[in-house]
Structures are given as C-alpha cells and as structure tokens.
Amino acid sequence: MNNFDYLRPSTIPEAVAAASAPGAAYLAAGTNLLDLMKGGVARPSRLIDINRLPGLDRIEPLPGGAVRIGALVRNADLAHDPDFARRFPAVAEALLSGASAQLRNAATAGGNLLQRTRCPYFYDVASACNKREPGAGCEARGGDTRLHAVLGWSESCIATNPSDFCVPLVALDAVVEIAGKTGRREVPLESFHRLPGDAPERDSVLEPGELIVAIRLPAEAAAFAAHARYLKVRERTSYAFAVVSAAAALRIEGGAIVEARIALGGVALKPWRARAAEGMLAGARADGAAFRRAAEAALEDAKPSGDNAYKIVLARGIVMRALMLAAAGTPERMPALPASPFALSPGVLQHV
Amino acid sequence: MGLSISFNLNGVARKVELDDPRVTLLDLLRERLDLTGTKKGCDRGQCGACTVHVDGRRINSCLALAVGCDGANVVTIEGLARGDALHPVQAAFIAHDGFQCGFCTPGQIMSAVGLIQEGQAGDDPERVREGMSGNLCRCGAYAGITEAVIDAQRELAELDRRQVA
Numbered sequence: 001m002n003n004f005d006y007l008r009p010s011t012i013p014e015a016v017a018a019a020s021a022p023g024a025a026y027l028a029a030g031t032n033l034l035d036l037m038k039g040g041v042a043r044p045s046r047l048i049d050i051n052r053l054p055g056l057d058r059i060e061p062l063p064g065g066a067v068r069i070g071a072l073v074r075n076a077d078l079a080h081d082p083d084f085a086r087r088f089p090a091v092a093e094a095l096l097s098g099a100s101a102q103l104r105n106a107a108t109a110g111g112n113l114l115q116r117t118r119c120p121y122f123y124d125v126a127s128a129c130n131k132r133e134p135g136a137g138c139e140a141r142g143g144d145t146r147l148h149a150v151l152g153w154s155e156s157c158i159a160t161n162p163s164d165f166c167v168p169l170v171a172l173d174a175v176v177e178i179a180g181k182t183g184r185r186e187v188p189l190e191s192f193h194r195l196p197g198d199a200p201e202r203d204s205v206l207e208p209g210e211l212i213v214a215i216r217l218p219a220e221a222a223a224f225a226a227h228a229r230y231l232k233v234r235e236r237t238s239y240a241f242a243v244v245s246a247a248a249a250l251r252i253e254g255g256a257i258v259e260a261r262i263a264l265g266g267v268a269l270k271p272w273r274a275r276a277a278e279g280m281l282a283g284a285r286a287d288g289a290a291f292r293r294a295a296e297a298a299l300e301d302a303k304p305s306g307d308n309a310y311k312i313v314l315a316r317g318i319v320m321r322a323l324m325l326a327a328a329g330t331p332e333r334m335p336a337l338p339a340s341p342f343a344l345s346p347g348v349l350q351h352v
Numbered sequence: 353m354g355l356s357i358s359f360n361l362n363g364v365a366r367k368v369e370l371d372d373p374r375v376t377l378l379d380l381l382r383e384r385l386d387l388t389g390t391k392k393g394c395d396r397g398q399c400g401a402c403t404v405h406v407d408g409r410r411i412n413s414c415l416a417l418a419v420g421c422d423g424a425n426v427v428t429i430e431g432l433a434r435g436d437a438l439h440p441v442q443a444a445f446i447a448h449d450g451f452q453c454g455f456c457t458p459g460q461i462m463s464a465v466g467l468i469q470e471g472q473a474g475d476d477p478e479r480v481r482e483g484m485s486g487n488l489c490r491c492g493a494y495a496g497i498t499e500a501v502i503d504a505q506r507e508l509a510e511l512d513r514r515q516v517a
Contacts, residue, residue, distance in 0.1 A: 100486020238485035336478040
C-alpha cells in the first residue's frame, strides 16, 4: 500500500475542499478501497475520512412518504431497519445477499454506489486495463470472460458493476444527492454510473471532490412493497458476487399488472434498468407467458463480450423467475438465504 | 493532525502513537499490542479470521484503518473469557468440536458472538450458516460450528433469563 496523508474533516464543505485536490479519495468504511490499495490498484495520495461527518448516518422519512438514506448508513442497519425493510423489501433483500455480515456491518450506502468492478484484470496490476490505466488496453478481451458484461460494454472495457444494492434502487427510481464545491445537486441513480464507452476510467458522473451525501427513494417506490423481490445467481451459496441478478417489483390490481419495475445486476458496468420490458407488462395479466416476453425484451440488446453467452440465457431466466416470485408476493419474513434462486420449502437444507 | 489514537481495548483504555496511517486495526492488535489471538488469513476481507468487535459490531479488522478507531470500543478474542471461565460461545465450540486446526476459530467465535447479539438467526441452522458465511474454515468444521452457535445461543438466553429472575 502506498503512503498517504490522512485527514478527518468535521464538516462537509471542509471534506469537499480537501478531496478536490488531485490524488485525494474519500474513505468511508474502506471495505473496497483498502482492498484496492493493498493490491496497488488504487494509490490515493490523500485519504479524507468522512466517518465523523455529522448528519450522514440517518435513515430519514420525508414528508409525503419518500425516504432519505444518509451516505454513511451501514448496509446492515439499513437492511434491518424494520420500517425501511417493510416498505422497500427488495432493497433489504439485495443488501442482505451481498458480502458477509462483517462487511455489511461496516460498508456504507454511499460507498456501495462507488465500489469498483471486480474484473480480475482490473485487480491484477500486471494486466493491461483501460479502467485502471487509460489507454493501456484491455486484457479481459479474449481472456477469461465468463463473468463479464453482456450489455452496454465497449471495445475498451467489458467489466461489470458488482453492486446488489444498486439493482433494486435503480428499479425504484432512486436519486443520488451530491455535495460539491459549488453546492448540492441531484442525479437519478440510473444516470449516475457511466457505461464504459471510450473512457472506462470514469465509473460515475461524480466530479473531483464531489461527495455522495444521501440516496433518496421516492414515495411511489413503496407502492411495490407487496410484490418485490431480488434474485441473485452466485457461484456459491453465500458470500459471493452476482453472476447475474434481477430486481422485480410489481403493482398488481385484480390479477393485472398496473406497473412493473425490472433491473438487472452483473450484466453491465451499471445497474441495468429494463424499461422496454417494464412497458410490456403494464396492463398485462401476471402470468408466465407475459413474464417470459418481458424477460426476452430485457435481454434483447444483449451480446456476449467473450465466453459468456450463457449469461444472457441465465439473465433471461432470472428475470422471469424474479417476476414470478414478485407476483407470488413478498415473503412475510426475509428468506433464510436472501435472494437465493434455489430456495426450497422452509426447513429443507439449502446450504449444499 | 497527529496519528495518536485513544480507544478502549477489551475493557482497558489504551493510547497509541501510530507512526504510519497505513496500519490496519488487525496489524495494530497483532504486531504492536501483542494480541495475536486475532488471526491474519487473507488480509483482504474474504476469510473472516480477523473478526473483532468495534463498538459492539463484528467487522473485519484487516479492512479497518487503526487511525479510524480513535475513540472506539474494541473487543478481541482475548477479551471474551472472564478469567478462567470461558465465554459460553468458546465453551460451545469445544463441546461441539467446532474446529480442527484452530486458525479460523477466534474469528469464528467473535463472529458467532456478534451473530447472537444481532438476533437475526434464531435457532434456524440455515440462518446461522448464512450469518456465519463470512468466516471460512478450511478444515470444514462447519457442522460443529453451527451446532456450537445454536447451543451457545440457548445457553446465553438461559443465563439472561436467570439474571432477570
């Protein structure tokens, strides 16, 4: 790990000023950043510890029914907040399907949005990577590409975004609140992460020094609470990143879908909202045929970036399954294995 | 700002001068304070061997900077027993053969104590296994670990009842 200056500002403007210097990085829990620094992947010259900034650790109900999640709210605290989990069950399920209990106790909401890809070529400093070193090339192309992107990728980068949390958030129209040198601004989460294009080194639309202060879910997002799921295929039962994942949320009245929300994870460099598929479900009966058509539409533009055509088939299946489970109803209690597509009857051994 | 930190470690107030901001909580414990019960496995947040409690929450000490623990309350495996009396979770790991080589055991035990305090798993083995999935055991003592956690949880609940009564 390279050496760095350590600063612990006590106000947001001080933090923004300190982080505007070249080479500066914000430190929240550090569960991703310290890992990257240990591997020499990230080499910040200055760390701005934001853990003591006031007012960023609250889950705040807003007038009218929206909720504001402070950037420093820890993953576990958000997922286990009874009111939040009741109103936004797919978000809670996604959080609890990610990482381990220890990491969820530390990792923050804002940090989750800023976690870097888990592409092994990005992590291996001996490999060429346009994201790590602009213009260096991409050794993932033609390499081990089983887990790489099938949507929105470019010749310069085929990495994926690893977040679970962001998938239901983007489906539910979350908004990112940002503080910067010139004041506050808001960005819909759907436009927050960038597709790689020819500048994959930039993960998000954040400008130097800008700080995520909160993530807001609109009141309308709670209208899906009765029919909302997150499903995630992993290479092992627990404590693994998604191969592919999907959030599905439905408003159903009299057996017909009034409104549908669908997003995918593990398929692109950003959480992938499937708006065309959503549109096809509005007014449709909540049945397998409609869900199959929607799943096909969600993956219509997908193309393999290497040996990963299987991910397109898998993602189609997981979208369909998430829709079917959402239609069946949000479980009364969080499943023992959150987001597992292999959940069997209660009491049956699921860890195999 | 100086890199002097004050924190509570296993019930004792400590003040430490750090000569380098890169020191993790794990390295502070093991290399500078000689508390080698907390183990370094992967050092990257993947194995759970370094699990300790900071302000009552189980975390991976390899991914926490020591300088960030200024003012914190830290409990390690060395802080669990009361003299010669093992913590019920420690006793349960022995009773149920919840280890073989023992390297992951301090992290497993600290994680288990955290899991029980969080109160999310109950006595459902599936939820216990899921709640302990951040602790790898290369010897494969998982069956004994799950039994130990459930048994210790029962024992702790019983102790609580007696204290209330």
